[in-house]
Amino acid sequence: MELKINGKTHTLEVEANMPLLWALRDELNLTGTKYGCGISSCGACTVLLDGVATKTCTLPVNAAAGKEIKTIEGVAKNGNLSAVQKAWIAHQVPQCGYCQSGMIMAAEALLDTTPDPTDEEIDSAINNICRCGTYQRIRAAVHTAAKFRMEAEASLLGSL
Ligand code: FES
Ligand code: FES
Structure with missing residues (x-):
């Protein structure tokens, strides 16, 4: 499966129903996005999916395929803070x-x-x-x- 994250395409070998948060943190080491409640309630795991703030702890990774994913690591541009x-x-x-x-x-x-x-x-x-x-x-x-x-x-x- 391919995921486009912070402008780069990543290829992952993961189960389609793995939560996107797991793919970000455990597969891609993008650990700025946090695990809090695990039930789509607290928002610690929020990223942008096609510009929309989205909780990732219960979202299957395949639901994010083909979308532009932005994580906290992609917010600053060339070292310039947003x-x-x-x-x-x-x-x-x-x-x-x-x-x-x-x-x-x-x-x-x-x-x-x-x-x-x-x-x-x-x-x-x-x-x-x-x-x-x-x-x-x-x-x-x-x-x-x-x-x-x-x-x-x-x-x-x-x-x-
Ligand atoms: S970890 Fe709390 S909403 Fe995802
Ligand atoms: S939970 Fe400590 S700063 Fe928000």
């Missing part, structure tokens, strides 16, 4: 950090479809669980990431 990652650092969001790659993937997906979300839109789109209770900082960081993205776009337009 606006979301920069905002996460600016707000010092993580506590233990375990849930945070899933949170960042959910935030990336939200901002791709809703560039300037309200608090309500953030709360309804990012339903991941953080046992350390970083929700307030996540919300603040999403607003900052939205601002960073808009500033980057404006400066790109200004340089044309």
Whole structure:
């Protein structure tokens, strides 16, 4: 089976019903995506599938074949952090950090479809669980990431 992950195609010899999370972590050593609940509830295992935030702990790997998979390892480009990652650092969001790659993937997906979300839109789109209770900082960081993205776009337009 072939999987396209972070722009690269990988060939795997795995059972079709293996959860995608297992394929990412155990077969491909992409361990930034975490295992939390295993029942599609906490969001620690979130990646983007064709741009949609998707929990991978119960998703069969064959359901991801033919789709563009993006994991936390593919968010920074050529060593440059994304606006979301920069905002996460600016707000010092993580506590233990375990849930945070899933949170960042959910935030990336939200901002791709809703560039300037309200608090309500953030709360309804990012339903991941953080046992350390970083929700307030996540919300603040999403607003900052939205601002960073808009500033980057404006400066790109200004340089044309
Ligand atoms: S580990 Fe997948 S949702 Fe919790
Ligand atoms: S930062 Fe610890 S679980 Fe979220």
